[in-house]
């Protein structure tokens with residue numbers, strides 16, 4: 175297995191293909207850029223306000239939200255989120271069950287991206303809430319495999335202000351043993367749309383194989399790193415399908431009306447643990463499909 179990981183990593187130089195304009199966010203999952211005052215932040219705020227005012231929708235039956243880290247200081251906010259949906263009769267589902275569900279069914283697809291030790295520490299919380307979550311994992315930075323230099327470079331790619339603490343492979347196995355779905359989020363978290371074709375196998379197929387070797391089962395769910403339309407392509411989607419991924423999720427918030435229509439294009443909305451339940455629910459109700467189609471961006475931000 176170590177040989178496989180080494181081979182996978184060696185296929186992809188861990189220095190290139192980073193994005194200068196990578197969407198930086200802090201450990202709480204808030205885009206750093208959005209917190210900075212400035213014209214761009216004001217424009218986004220205006221667009222968001224206009225969308226809320228002009229296209230108020232009711233909450234969709236099928237709803238898809240995603241997170242990054244889940245620090246202990248955020249557990250209460252996470253609990254408020256999940257208990258709100260449970261109170262409305264939502265059940266939590268895996269990616270294929272989300273796609274298969276009828277549009278009017280109240281089902282909630284909860285997922286996490288990247289690779290954080292916090293997820294393992296939060297297993298008692300997830301158990302107490304009785305939810306099923308999906309963890310889309312980068313296979314590079316397991317802390318029982320890689321050293322601090324690699325983890326530091328990985329953290330820079332995520333745009334984190336400080337180095338993250340990733341999982342060990344055994345912690346990943348324990349998350350899976352708790353019944354959650356493990357998906358793939360690529361090996362290193364590069365912008366795949368900018369990655370030369372000859373590196374796709376190492377970065378995507380190799381990541382899938384690494385996770386499969388760790389868990390001893392097939393991995394069939396994938397999440398695009400960064401997740402906006404400009405970060406992937408139809409060719410990449412075809413490639414991912416050809417190597418065995420049955421579902422793929424993006425991170426284009428504001429498109430819940432079509433969240434689970436296409437298994438290879440599942441829309442998720444960024445749930446921000448640093449802000450209020452009402453603010454997050456308002457983000458879920460926004461209809462940003464036209465904005466996303468015209469600009470390739472999410473009306474919520476990024």
Ligand SMILES: [Zn+2]
Pocket residue numbers: 287288359363398399400
């Ligand atoms: Zn990510």
